[in-house]
Amino acid sequence: MTLALPSDSELCTQLALWLPEQRWFSGKSLTLSAVRLRLRESLIDTDGFAAEQVVVDVEFAVGLAQRYQIPLAYRVHPPEALLPFALPDLDVDPIPGTERPVVYDATADHEVDDHYLTALAEQQTLGSITFRTVAGSDIDTALRSRPIGAEQSNTSIVYGEQLLLKLFRRLEPGINPDLELHRALADSGCEHVAPLLGWIESELDGEPLTLAMVQEFVANAADGWSLAVNSVRDLFVEADLHAAEVGTDFAGEAQRLGEAVAHVHADLARQLGSTHAAVSADTIAGMTRRLDAAAAIVPEIAERRAAAQAVFDKAATAAPTTVQRIHGDLHLGQALRAPSRWIIIDFEGEPVKTIAERRLPDSPLRDIAGMLRSFDYAGHHSLTDFSTLQDSQREFRAKEWTTRNGSAFCDGYASVAGTDPRGESDLLEAYLLDKAIYEAVYEVRHRPNWLPLPVKAITRIVG
Ligand SMILES: Nc1ncnc2c1ncn2[C@@H]1O[C@H](COP(=O)(O)OP(=O)(O)OP(=O)(O)O)[C@@H](O)[C@H]1O
Ligand SMILES: [Mg+2]
Numbered sequence: 001m002t003l004a005l006p007s008d009s010e011l012c013t014q015l016a017l018w019l020p021e022q023r024w025f026s027g028k029s030l031t032l033s034a035v036r037l038r039l040r041e042s043l044i045d046t047d048g049f050a051a052e053q054v055v056v057d058v059e060f061a062v063g064l065a066q067r068y069q070i071p072l073a074y075r076v077h078p079p080e081a082l083l084p085f086a087l088p089d090l091d092v093d094p095i096p097g098t099e100r101p102v103v104y105d106a107t108a109d110h111e112v113d114d115h116y117l118t119a120l121a122e123q124q125t126l127g128s129i130t131f132r133t134v135a136g137s138d139i140d141t142a143l144r145s146r147p148i149g150a151e152q153s154n155t156s157i158v159y160g161e162q163l164l165l166k167l168f169r170r171l172e173p174g175i176n177p178d179l180e181l182h183r184a185l186a187d188s189g190c191e192h193v194a195p196l197l198g199w200i201e202s203e204l205d206g207e208p209l210t211l212a213m214v215q216e217f218v219a220n221a222a223d224g225w226s227l228a229v230n231s232v233r234d235l236f237v238e239a240d241l242h243a244a245e246v247g248t249d250f251a252g253e254a255q256r257l258g259e260a261v262a263h264v265h266a267d268l269a270r271q272l273g274s275t276h277a278a279v280s281a282d283t284i285a286g287m288t289r290r291l292d293a294a295a296a297i298v299p300e301i302a303e304r305r306a307a308a309q310a311v312f313d314k315a316a317t318a319a320p321t322t323v324q325r326i327h328g329d330l331h332l333g334q335a336l337r338a339p340s341r342w343i344i345i346d347f348e349g350e351p352v353k354t355i356a357e358r359r360l361p362d363s364p365l366r367d368i369a370g371m372l373r374s375f376d377y378a379g380h381h382s383l384t385d386f387s388t389l390q391d392s393q394r395e396f397r398a399k400e401w402t403t404r405n406g407s408a409f410c411d412g413y414a415s416v417a418g419t420d421p422r423g424e425s426d427l428l429e430a431y432l433l434d435k436a437i438y439e440a441v442y443e444v445r446h447r448p449n450w451l452p453l454p455v456k457a458i459t460r461i462v463g
Helices: 008-021 080-085 110-121 177-187 224-237 251-272 281-295 305-316 364-380 393-417 425-446 452-462
Strands: 032-046 049-060 066-069 072-075 102-105 129-133 145-147 155-159 163-167 196-204 207-216 274-277 321-324 335-337 342-344
Touching: 008 032, 008 049, 032 110, 032 196, 049 110, 049 207, 080 102, 110 129, 110 145, 110 155, 110 163, 110 196, 177 196, 177 207, 177 251, 224 251, 224 335, 224 364, 224 393, 251 321, 251 335, 251 342, 251 364, 251 393, 281 305, 281 425, 305 425, 305 452, 321 364, 364 393, 364 425, 364 452, 425 452
Parallel strands: none
Antiparallel strands: 032 049, 049 066, 049 072, 072 102, 129 196, 145 155, 155 163, 163 207, 196 207, 274 321, 335 342
16 A cells, blocks of 8 residues: 655644654754755655655744754554654544555664665765765675664664764754764874764755764774773772872873874864964954853853953963864763774764854864863762862862873873973963853753852863
C-alpha cells in the first residue's frame, strides 16, 4: 500500500508540537509562532518506508528565527524502539488506498543512518543536497551504526567505532566553522584533530548550508574534563600529598595538551592566514558589551564594572599580537585523550555567536583563556558548596591543582609556539575576564551556587 506522507503544512504543525521537547532545540524558553519548511528532500522512498532530509525556520513571538535540520523517517508500523522518537500524530484520515505512517526522528533509525554512509561513499546528489568525501578517503558502507549517547547540541552517530557522523541541528547560512576548520587542519596534516572524511551540504537563499560532517572516530579516548576531575578527586583523597605527588597528577597531560593546542593554532595560521595586529576595536567592543549586559544582572559584576572596563581599555592599547582563526570555544571537554595524543574536537565556536562572528579572526589567547578557566572549574568541581569557599584546606588544594596545571599547559604551549602566552599578560587577562564574565552570567541563570567561582576570578583580575 502507498504511504501517504504528511503534507508540508501537516508536517509543520507536527513539528511545532514536537520541537520544544527536543534537547537540541534552543528556543524552549520562547513562544513558538510558526514553523516554515525551507527544504524537504527525499532520501529514501521504498515500499512502506521513507526518509526525508528536512530544514525548517522556526519563528517566535519575540526574537529572531532559528533554523534547524530535522531528518525524518516514515513507517506504518515502526519497531517499538522507535516509538519514543515519533512526532505527535494529527489523527488525519488516510486517503483510501493509502496508509498514514508514523513520523519519527530518522537519526534513531539504523536503516537511515546506514543510508547516509552509502550516499557519502557514492557522493550522491539528492536535489539540492550533496554528499562529499575528502579526496582519498574510503567510506566503508558495511560499518554498523549506533548513537553516540552523549549529551550534545547536535546529533552524532558512530559507525563501527571507526567513523563519526555529526549532523548539525541548529543551522545558519554559510559554511559551519567545524567543517571549515577541520578541512583546513586535514589539509595541513594536523595530528591533533580527528581526520575529516566527508561532509553533507546544501544551499539555501544562495548561501551554503552545512548539514553534517564525517570524521574518524577516536576510539578508546577519555575526555579531558573527566581526566582532570579524576586527578583532582584523587588529590582530595590524599590529604597529605601535594598535586605533584599524587599518582594521577595531571601536569604532564596539561603540558602535552598545551603543545597540542599550539600545533593546532600554528596549522590554522598556516592554512588560513594570520596577521600581527592590535586586537580589533570590535573585539574590545564585544567584551565591553558583554560586561555591560552582565553588570545589569550580576550585582558582583556591577560593583566591579569600572575596574573591569579598565582591564579591557588596557588590552586595547596592548602591543600587536597574532590574530588568526581560532577554535573559539576551547575547554577541557573539547579535548580527547587518544591513546597516543590529545585530539581537539568541536570547532563550531561559541554557540551564542552568529556564524559570521565565529568566523572572524581573533587572538589565540582567547582559546588559551578558555582552557585556563576550564582548569579553574575542574580544580573546584567537587567543592560543591561554594559558600564555604574561603581558604578551606580543600580550596587551597584546588587552587594548587589549578595553578600547577594552568602553568604546565602554558609551558607546553610556549614550547611549541616559541612565545609564552603569559608574556602578553594585559591581553590574556582581558580574555580571562571576558570568559569569567560569560561564566558568571551562565551561573546566575542556571547554577547560582556556582557564581562565587567566576566572581573570584573576576575579583582577582580586576584587583
Ligand atoms: N572524533 C571523535 N571521536 C570520538 N568521540 C568524539 C569525536 N568527536 C566527538 N566525540 C564525542 O562526542 C561528544 C560530542 O561531540 P561534539 O562536542 O563535537 O558535539 P556537539 O554537539 O558540538 O557538543 P556540544 O553540545 O557540547 O557543543 C564529545 O564530547 C566526545 O565525547
Ligand atoms: Mg558544539
